Amino acid sequence: MTIRLIAAMARNGVIGKQGRLPWSIPEDSKHFLSAVEGGTCISGRRSYEELGRAIPGAGLHIVLSKQQDLTYPDAMVRPNLGDAMMAALESGRPIWMCGGADVYQRTFPIAEEFWATHIDADVEGDVYFPDGWQDHFQHEASRHSSSDANFRYDFVVYRRTP
Numbered sequence: 001m002t003i004r005l006i007a008a009m010a011r012n013g014v015i016g017k018q019g020r021l022p023w024s025i026p027e028d029s030k031h032f033l034s035a036v037e038g039g040t041c042i043s044g045r046r047s048y049e050e051l052g053r054a055i056p057g058a059g060l061h062i063v064l065s066k067q068q069d070l071t072y073p074d075a076m077v078r079p080n081l082g083d084a085m086m087a088a089l090e091s092g093r094p095i096w097m098c099g100g101a102d103v104y105q106r107t108f109p110i111a112e113e114f115w116a117t118h119i120d121a122d123v124e125g126d127v128y129f130p131d132g133w134q135d136h137f138q139h140e141a142s143r144h145s146s147s148d149a150n151f152r153y154d155f156v157v158y159r160r161t162p
């Protein structure tokens, strides 16, 4: 089963600010939703709460939380990454690691691809994409550049370093 990371990050590594995305880039939101459609998404609790619901179009959303008795009507909750991965593998769907920082960092060693949106700007924020990802994903498989009124950005697919 293919395991992929997907994240949008600013030039300075920022991915989040005060529990939310620090930008609104409609083309990137569309890119994200179309990538994960029908797949199994794994995210931390804060990322789920940012949306307030499961990722639209995902076949299954698994939320990581250590809080016992936490339930969501539209998502499965698991207490650690191992349990989440077991459930994700059972789903038989492509697996997407959707953040935040801890989820990304822990899955660097097991993901085959990293789908990055590189935003060409330094952005203020309080959550950063973990350092060291370049050691795991050195092969650039594709790159597509785009922009809107506020940002220039690149959609890049990296493959695992052989």
Ligand SMILES: NC(=O)c1ccc[n+]([C@@H]2O[C@H](COP(=O)([O-])OP(=O)(O)OC[C@H]3O[C@@H](n4cnc5c(N)ncnc54)[C@H](OP(=O)(O)O)[C@@H]3O)[C@@H](O)[C@H]2O)c1
Pocket: 006, 007, 008, 009, 014, 015, 016, 017, 018, 019, 020, 021, 022, 043, 044, 045, 046, 047, 048, 050, 064, 065, 066, 067, 078, 079, 080, 081, 098, 099, 100, 101, 102, 103, 106, 127
């Ligand atoms: N730019 C992007 O592509 C992108 C993607 C995703 C998120 N974000 C942004 O990033 C921020 C959220 O990320 P975050 O790193 O602060 O939080 P997060 O990873 O979404 O959530 C953190 C919480 O998830 C649970 N958790 C995480 N790892 C776990 C593990 N290994 N085992 C058990 N539970 C685990 C814990 O919940 P409990 O406290 O309940 O135990 C932890 O407090 C938001 O600002 C969001 O908008 C950006």
